[in-house]
Amino acid sequence: MNAPHPAKVAGIDSTVPSPAHTVASTAPSTSPAAPQSATDTADVADDPGTPCAPGALLQDRLAGWVSDLTTLHELTERLVRTDSLAEGLQELLRAGAALVGARRGLVTLEPADGLGPDTTVGLGLARADLGHIETVPRDALPHGRILDGLPVGEGGLAEPDLFAEKGLDPRHREVATRLGYAASYALPLSAESTGSAGSHGVAGSTGNNESTGGTRRLGAAVWLYDEPAEPDERQRHLAGLYTRHAAPHLARLLEVERTRASMATLAEELLPSRLPRVPGVQLAARHRTGPRAGGDWYDALPLPDAALGLAVGSVTGSGPSAVAAMGRLRASLRAYAVMEGEDPVAVLSDLELLLRLTEPARSATALFGYCEPALRRITLAGAGHSPPLLIGQRRTEYVETSVSAPLGMLACWEAPSVEVQAEPGETVLLYTDGLLHRTGDPADRAFARLHAAAAGVPRAARQDPDAVTEHVLRTVLPDGKAEADSEEDVVLLAVRFD
Incomplete structure (x- = not known):
């Protein structure tokens, strides 16, 4: 008597003959x-x-x-x-x-x-x-x-x-x-x-x-x-x-x-395609986009009277909406900078009002500087943003900025500006919080790591802002962390005075 024909078991086709072993x-x-x-x-x-x-x-x-x-x-x-x-x-x-x-x-x-x-x-x-x-x-x-x-x-x-x-x-x-x-x-x-x-x-x-x-x-x-x-x-x-x-x-x-x-391509397209050439300063930037494309951005634009507008910022959230908000915020800041860039507080005040009226559910941090290359001076105003670093042959220190809330979190934003007076050959480094967050360290240790990386820039590399940003990025984020996927975007903008 022949054995009954076996039925299919859990999706395995019973018509395939079974070998002696699996x-x-x-x-x-x-x-x-x-x-x-x-x-x-x-x-x-x-x-x-x-x-x-x-x-x-x-x-x-x-x-x-x-x-x-x-x-x-x-x-x-x-x-x-x-x-x-x-x-x-x-x-x-x-x-x-x-x-x-x-x-x-x-x-x-x-x-x-x-x-x-x-x-x-x-x-x-x-x-x-x-x-x-x-x-x-x-x-x-x-x-x-x-x-x-x-x-x-x-x-x-x-x-x-x-x-x-x-x-x-x-x-x-x-x-x-x-x-x-x-x-x-x-x-x-x-x-x-x-x-x-x-x-x-x-x-x-x-x-x-x-x-x-x-x-x-x-x-x-x-x-x-x-x-x-x-x-x-x-x-x-x-x-x-x-x-x-x-x-x-x-x-x-x-x-x-x-x-x-x-999303990475869109974010890159919304950022400057090239940095301007302004007598008296050299510029360099680094931008790393996370897998979800966040809202970190930077900008550098020529202003009247041979001045230069410098900005870095971060919009809350990630994905297409954050990238779109970043593009709108950056475009608005450029317009305000052209109109009243010599007063960074006024620029960020206008930006805060725009953000509060048009996107009340979103907040952002920003740092804007009015740079006068001939005087080697930058006037800075910050809204909830990390302080920039001043890197020179004889000093490496954080710039003391006023403590203020991010844009969109107060009914009316205003904070005093500060002036940074640089020496010939010194570099001012602006960055977003993503650089610190990617380290995985607490805030105080992340700031200490960034300071140590900036202080350790080789003497020969300090002549080139591009080499400075690359050294800082690779030292703060070693072992491929600078290129690995992360929820955090990273932006660095270096300004070296001749």
Whole structure:
């Protein structure tokens, strides 16, 4: 009597024959994603001389499906915890390598809509290795053929023995020999074209460049084997299931990355495209935008009588609304500076009134200075902003400014201005609070760190305000913190007097 046909279990297709071991036996033992294999009772069932009850075979199949389901659940859980596109692509490569029994791989992101970003990320491959692979003609690579529109079935595209293939591209043979891989397995990455949060991607069904059957191409992934090999039927099935459920998450991370890039571009476009050249001073600026694009800004504009208007500020909040508010505030300040820039208190008073009337739910900090290069003098007024730093050969000190509330927090804002008298060769450094907040230190320690960084500027670098800002930024925020994603924007504006 034949065993009853088993039903599908938790989304695992029961029509795929179950091997003697689950996928764990093919995953590298060093991989943290490698699952434990189920009890091997199928060996008894496969022995023609050993009687086997139908229930034992069914039980073994169920155990294999449960093990596979647990593996997929763990791998997808790890994927959904990634919150950046780079992390998501790396997790996809690691999980896929464990499922198909490979050690290395790469994923090429090339969205079919042409809006980017286009990038290639490797697993176990250095940047130079990826560069070598990119020298191979695109149509000679499995993932290149997928990206060019070659239809791919549910089983993906396998090259089990590259050097046994007739007609292998000479450059591909050379690169494969150089990097030490002999086989590959590739899958397309595609997701629902609607982009809805609850949609499921479809991977492995098509490699077309354009949307097909409601899907759009994101890219292609390929895993490399050190020896001739290819994944078996069940490994292909599990890899296809994983990429199918990974694609929607990657599509969402892609949209987030695009939004971040758009916001960063918008924020940069609202800031000065270049700093003015004014006799008697040299200017330099640094601006780092956080992933959500905040409202930090700076400005430097020529004023009548060979004067110069200097400003830094920060609008509360983040995202498109903060960026738009920052643009409006900066444009208004420029107008007030042209009309009455010689009186910084009047400039900020006008700005406070405008902010209170037009955006009552928002506040901002600002620092405006009327600079007279010929006299090496800056008249400053601040609204809730951190004091600037005066950096010279014989002194490094904070400029004493009056304590005042941010703009928009009082019914009427007004605070006395202060004058900064600089010596030849000295630099006045204006900055936003994001520089201090990114350190993660309490306020007093963050101010001390900034002071120490400014005092430690090498003597030769003090002749160049660009070198001063770069040294301060890298010293206050070491170990890549200046470039890493952060909720805080950073602005530095340096003014060196000749």
